[in-house]
Amino acid sequence: MSTGPYFSASELASLRISGIPASKGKIIARAEREGWVFVEETGRGGTRRKYMLPPNLQGALATRVARDALPVATESAKPLRSPLPLNDRQKVAQAARKGVLVALDRLMQVSGISREAAMITLLTQAKLGQLDAQLEPMLRSARDERGRKGDGFPSVRTLKRWLAQEKSGDLAPKIVQADYDVPAWAKVFLAFYQLPQKPSVELAYREFEKAYRMRAHAWPFPTIHQVRRFLGKLGKVSREVGRMGPRELKNIRPFIRRTFDQLQPNDVWSADGHTFDAEVQHPMHGRPFRPEITTIIDIATRMAVGFSVGLAESSLAVLEAISHAAMNRGAPAIFYVDNGSGYDNQLLKREGTGLKGLLGFEVTHSLPYNSQAKGVIERSHQTIWIQGAKLLPSFIGASMDREAKLAQFKVTRKAIKHGGALPLMSWDSFVQFCTERVDEYNNKPHRSLPQIADPVTGKRRHMSPLEAYESHRATGWEPLQLTDTEAQNVFRPRVERTVSRGEIALFNNRYFSGLLEEFHGEQVHVAFDIHDAQRVWVHHMDGRFICTAEFGANERHYMPMSFVEQAREKRADARLKRLDVHREEIEAERRGAPALSVETPDVLTIPGFGQIARAALDARVVDVQAVDVTPEPQPAIAAPTATVIEMPQTEDQRYARWQSIDQLIFNGGTPDAEALKFHELYAGSKEFAARKRRDEEAGELQLAGHR
Structure with missing residues (x-):
């Protein structure tokens, strides 16, 4: 064997390298076909070529050389056992x-x-x-x-x-090992099988057969049984790629289980909104609706530290939930939420004025569609709100019996239509119900918390969130509570505004104070109460308090509207607009109006000729004689005399009239003003264009030569 990087064809054949032919002639043919690098050496037998293997075969050569370096086993040594473990x-x-x-x-x-x-x-x-x-x-x-x-x-x-x-040394029976070589047709078939529509094997095979049965290909066409055996060898995730999206595949892929042993209370809070799965009475009009509940969970203790109940998930609902939690349990270090609008807004995150800066916590967002990372808050919804909704007869969740759900719906809607008491929980009762659900959850053993001996029964059980919270306090930890003054300053949302002549404009209201006179044109921080629009609190940009500005007279509204009231008005306007769209659709369906209509003005004004009513374009009207123009003086402001053009009754009559006027013009005649205007208007109509196109296709357009 040569000691250099080059080998003769006979040397390569003797090495029996994987991927290289075993005969000298085939090696030489392949080297010439693929253009291997070679050198020529002169010896006793003449000149011969030595080749350098291409990069894709260098690995196989290294493996072969390493195998030769292993010690040779003696004849008495027992053969190696199969690497596969015995079943x-x-x-x-x-x-x-x-x-x-x-x-x-x-x-x-x-x-x-x-x-x-x-x-x-x-x-x-x-x-x-x-x-x-x-x-x-x-x-x-x-x-x-x-x-x-x-x-x-x-x-x-x-x-x-x-x-x-x-x-x-091997008495175990052999077992049939599955052939895991990927067949040549596998990739082609999977293109028909791995689709989001999730076709069955039979349907995918039929489409595969239609596309490739009669085509030339380098592999034998498989039977459906071969296809099934191949799919059975694939792993669960590999088989479902394409049939399931990336987010759905995450449910069957490995995941990271997060631990919270080293966390203390208020280190991490997680929050999320949940639409309640039962109907209650609306606090404004009493009609059935599903409220939005925002819950905040402390990760270390699994305790529900705060919640809010609102009409919809919004920044105000989140603000109220944080306020409720911070007043009772202190402020968090990290607020872990999703990317919803309720958690990604200026009231929460704006530098200097947002609640994040005022309380001093960090806001961390989970990845989109990554609910597994917020499993704690998602699981609390199941325990607190979904199970709680099932306690009410107005439950409308997916697990509710369809017949019972429909019966409850008919009862409530009949009461709305014909009057009567609604069999629904009132708003005040619902708020009390939510408070009781949260208290029950905080006092119930939680399986993710450590186990203790029950003080009453002596049996081992998991801690409740409240017990876990108190156990941290017993070791010396205490929450950072806010004073009443701090709470008032913190939980009044702040926005930046510019002072203009002692006034501050905020939410369509204007607030005035004489102490703002010297701050004209300057930026200030304006704190407001979301439930009271009578006054705002003005602060310097560095946080110093300036004054209180009262609601003034230069307002758009006769009575001040709070931020909550304005949000309610906007929501009501949006709902009315959606109702108007549905009403127009229903009316259009009733009238049978065309899907696309050409809108024209009710009266068409033609300079020099007068006005034409839109109805005259669709029906026959009486031709009003035009008033002769005389040289007599006219008043300074004179109403023009309208000339109504007579429109023939049918399409054939209109087209025939246009042809006659057109022929008159072609022969050198001069039609009157009314006929000339009809000739001009009708030539621009869609009806004329369609008629002309039909005549051209039929070869019957007589005037095509001079147009």
């Missing part, structure tokens, strides 16, 4: 075969017969049922199930094979 069936059969061979040795020693005679004797006794109760099932278990059925016992030849296998 239970193989283990049982291996132990049974060892027991059978031991029984043969004992029979030979007791009876003084040869090994083959002992084998025949043992099998004969087994067939006659003369073996003991232990040896017979051992003999049946030792048999390889892949062989002939027969009487369930091995043959003499099989016993001899077991004896030879014992000497080699």
Whole structure:
């Protein structure tokens, strides 16, 4: 063998490298075909070429050389066992075969017969049922199930094979190993199977067969049974790629389980909104609706530290939930939420004025569509609100019986239409119900918390969130509570505004204070109460308090509207607009109006000729004689005399009239003003264009030559 990087064709053939032909001639042909690098050496036999393997074969060469470097096993050494571990069936059969061979040795020693005679004797006794109760099932278990059925016992030849296998150290029966080579047609078929529509194997195979059965390809066309066997060898995730989106695949892929052992209370809060799965009475009009509940969970203790109940998920609902939590349990260090509008807004995150800066916590957002990362808050919805909604007769969740849901719906809507008491929980009762649900959750053992001995029963159980919270306080931890003054300053949202002549404009209201006179044109921080629009609190940009500005007279509204009231008005306007769209759609369906209509003004004004009513374009009207123009003086402001153009009644009449006027113009005649205007207007109509196109296609347009 050459010591350099170049090898002759005979040397390469002797190495038996994977991926390289085993004959000298085929190696030379491949080297010339693929353009291998070579050098020519002159020896006793003449000149010969030595080749350098291309990069894609260097790895196979290294593997071959490393294998030659391993020590050679002696003849007496036992062969290596299969790297695959034995299954239970193989283990049982291996132990049974060892027991059978031991029984043969004992029979030979007791009876003084040869090994083959002992084998025949043992099998004969087994067939006659003369073996003991232990040896017979051992003999049946030792048999390889892949062989002939027969009487369930091995043959003499099989016993001899077991004896030879014992000497080699491998008595376990072989098992059929699945062929995991990917067939050449697999990628083509998967293009029909791995679709988001999730077609069945039969449907995907039919489409695959239609597309490729009669086409030329380098692989034999598979049967549907081969396709099924191939799919059975694929892993669950690999098989569902394409049939399931990335977000759905996350439900079957490995995940990271987060621990919270090192966290203390208020280190991380997680919040999310949930639409309640039962109807209650609206606090404004009393009609059925589903409220939006925002809950905040402390990750370390799993405690529901705060919640808010609102009409919809918004920044105000989040603000109220944080206010409720911070007043009772202190301020968090990290606020872990999704990317919803309620958590990504200026009231929460604006630098200097947002609640984030005022309380001093960080806002961290989860990845989009990554609810697994917020499993704590998602699971609390199940325990607190979904189970709570099932306690009410107005529950309308997916698990509700459809017939019962429909019956409840009919009762409530009938009460709305004809009057009467609604069988729904009132708003005040619902708020109290929510408070009780949160208290029950905080006092109930939570399986993710450590176990303790129950002080009453003495049995081991998990801590409740409240007990976990108090256990941290027992070790010396205390929440940072806000004073009443701090709470008032913090939970009044702040925005930046510019002072203009002592006034501040905020939410369509204007607030005035004489103390703002020297701040004209400057930026200030304006704090407001979301429930009271009578006054605002003005602060310098560095946080110093300036004054209180009162609601003034230069307002757009006669009465001040709070931020909450304005939000309610906007929501009501949006709902009315949606109703108007549905009403117009229903009216259009009733009238049978065309899907697309050309809107024209009610009156068409033609300079120099007067006005034409739109109805005159669709129906026959009386032609009003035009007033002759005389040189007599006219008043300074005179109403023009309208000339109504007579429109023929049918399409054929209109088209015939246009043709006659057009022929008159072509012959050098001069039509009157009304006819000339009709000729001009009708030539621009869609009806004329369609008629002209039909005549051209039929070869009947008589005036096409001079147009």
